[in-house]
Amino acid sequence: MGKGSRIGANAVVVKTVPSHSIVVGVPGHVVRRTRPVVEEMDLHHDRLPDTVEATLASLSKRIDELEKQHEYKTIYQRKKNGKNGNGSQDKCLNPSLISGVKKIS
DSSP, X not given: OOTXXXXXXXXXXOSOOOTTEEEETTTTEEEEEOOOOOXXXXXXXXXXXXHHHHHHHHHHHXXXXXHHHHHXXXXXXXXXXXXXXXXXXXXXXXGXXXXXXXXXX
16 A cells, blocks of 8 residues: 555455555545645744734724714713703813714614
């Protein structure tokens, strides 16, 4: 039997098997020859994507968006109710607090 060859289940091998081939049947016959498997390992871990970093960046961005939406909603509710949170009247809404925030419904 040649190096790197494979023999199918219940195959009956009656001849010499060449290297890197697949043998099946009764009597066994070569159905395919494959290329030799490269024994060298590919350990280029520096080329792998950093999925943890990408996930954390995505979550951080989403948290920032949600905090801005919550802040906008809180400011909008206070302005709508005419209160600033401590019971006194809110004179004006500071536009710098809500710049770049998407309005939510």
